[in-house]
Amino acid sequence: MERIDILKTYKIYIGGKFPRTESGRYYTPTGKGGKALGNICLCSRKDVRNSVVAARSALAGWSGRAAFNRSQILYRIGEMLDARRAQFEAELLQQGVSATAARKEVEAAVDRCIYYAGWCDKAQQVFSAVNPVSSSHFNFSVYEPVGVVAAFAPEKSSLAGLLGTILPIIAGGNTCVVLASTNRPLCAVTLAEVLATSDLPGGVVNILTGERDELIPTFASHMDINALVASDLTPAQQMLIKEESTHNLKRVVFHRDDVASMETPYAILKTQEVKTTWHPIETSVGSTSAY
16 A cells, blocks of 8 residues: 655744744645645734734844844854755755755855854944034944844745844844745745754744735734735735735845845845944043033
């Protein structure tokens, strides 16, 4: 008798833990040759809310870490990805990607981790500025994280594109809630296993699976999400996000479908705010500016 394959049931990743979806629902995407990939959680609004709570709780600790420490953690994620490249390549093959493309995507994913690890403690020095002013002040601008960021991973590039979305967000000190590719979710779930066993604190990255059309309104209208980053959206989805995000003036960033464009230090700035400080300086011995 032919052996019946046992489909793996994949969980989601919230607050450093692996719960099942609150909805109790799942879907079964298919890959190469129409073969079922597994039982994937179909997340609900409650899962989004739980993820945002976890991301908000982790924000102060993550943004307060030294940038060099964040750099070390991102580098460690890259090391762990490289050690598990065979598993990621196998999952990409299952999802219909060619062997050559799978190898290149895993290599790009590892390289992206190292790239953003290098920028964690350099972006501030490169992009901050001392501003010339015509008064007795030092005036300087620095970048600070915007807060909790929601993100939609690219549908086709389910690993390199996913990391190209997540890494610039967390490199700058933000925390995030990410909706994985609907049709190619396996790499996102395996990435969660890597994150859970790395030095990344729980709640910094939360990974959900499910249908975009069902969850986009919840992400866009959530009042405790400060920014939303997305790619591979239809014009109707983009319009819905723009309209719903006005409720709390959420920042909206739409990436190009070309995931290679994500590998730039300017991607970090898209989820940063500029803080400008005016500091009085002495105008004469024993006195300071009246400002």
